[in-house]
Amino acid sequence: MQTIDNYDFAGKKALIRVDFNVPLNENFEITDDNRMRAAIPTIKKIIEKGGSPIIMSHLGRPKEGPTDKYSLRHLVAHLSELLGGTTVKFATDCIGDETKKIASELKPGEVLMLENLRFYKEEEKGDEAFAEKLAANGNCWVNDAFGTAHRAHASTAVIAKFFPNDKMFGYLIEGELNSLCKVMDSPKRPFTAIMGGAKVSSKITIIENLLDKVDNLILGGGMTFTFIKAHGGNIGGSLVEDDFIETALRIEKLAAEKGVKIIMANDVVAADAFSADANTQIVESDNIPAGWLGLDAGPRSIDEMKNVIENSGTILWNGPVGVFEFDKFEAGSRAVGNAIVAATAKGAFSLVGGGDSVACVNKFDLADGVSYISTAGGALLEYLEGRVLPGIAAVQQ
Secondary structure (H helix, E strand, C coil): CCCCCCCCCCCCEEEEECCCCCCECCCCCECCCHHHHHHHHHHHHHHHCCCEEEEECCCCCCCCCCCHHHCHHHHHHHHHHHCCCCCEEECCCCCCHHHHHHHHCCCCCCEEECCCHHHCHHHHHCCHHHHHHHHCCCCEEEECCHHHCCCCCCCCCHHHHHCCCCEEECHHHHHHHHHHHHHHCCCCCCEEEEECCCCCCCCHHHHHHHCCCCCEEEECHHHHHHHHHHCCCEECCCCCCHHHHHHHHHHHHHHHHHCCEEEECCEEEEECCCCCCCCEEEEECCEECCCCEEEEECHHHHHHHHHHHHCCCEEEEECCCCCCCCHHHCHHHHHHHHHHHHHHHCCCEEEECCHHHHHHHHHCCCHHHCCEECCCCHHHHHHHCCCCCHHHHHHHC
8 A cells, every 4th residue: 555655756746635624713714723733744745755735625514615704715824834834826626627727737846725625515425526526636645634534525535546556644644543553453451441421322332342442441421420320320410311221231231241340430529500600519429419410520530530540551532521611620531631641651552532532631731741632523433433434445445
């Protein structure tokens, strides 16, 4: 398989599928450029090797074709800045004769950004004819958009057909896959997964897949209360999914059969309202008073979680263990993050993924202390569920 390091880009027009779906404010200013920064090493490598990067991405969810609000022209100046002042040309379409002409005239080291792929409905439909038109703009295809790798779209998977010997991953996807392999295929023991978040229903398949791999499973956040209620506990007004009580019991039974230790909060910080300034008290997780709801792990539970994490060899964190957005209920998630950093400093490999977990890491300024932070949301979750990702398979086939 070709790699970005062994491929000869000299004189080539390299189509790079990136994920530049970044947030913009009302003045079309980028408020978080992490996704753009993540693609820079790949773009720079192609420039260094004498190629001409042609950037393809979507932005937002345009419903009715071209819309200025979703135009990638708003990103051109910042991309140029991230590339150290390199001029970035812009094509007002992603296909067509004019775009093809601009692409063909690129000199080595010149960069071109194409207009939003999703201005065409054929992109999300995975239309082969559209993919062929995109392919006509370049000599090779580099997939570096892990965030969209779970979609069989024209630019993320179908386009591979037109580059049978000239397709490869960029550094971002390589890094994601290498990190996921360390966690899912060859973890250093003990392997601890921390699954947090509001609902059991959104994490069932991941949890079931992880039970064959982990030694410890820490469950936190709102999903905890479905498990507690399944054993007859009083959870007050805490979040619960009554339809998944039997599922919770089945997960516990499976874990016991596989020798996986499940750790959940046995004491919680309860609040009398879902509010940043609510009154609070620490209570047993199975004895929350009526009208109160559990919003964070309690001190005893935090100590247990920290002990398990700090003695782990591999750690996967997906989801907070409390309502960390409110400072009053951030202690559990902060402690989990600090414990992961401590374990990593002792030699553990740690992978953080999922929007809320990454938000925790950023809020508590822990990014430099973990091994890898995934850029993906849905793609990461589907990978953890054991699914084949079309954008990955398209390169590997």
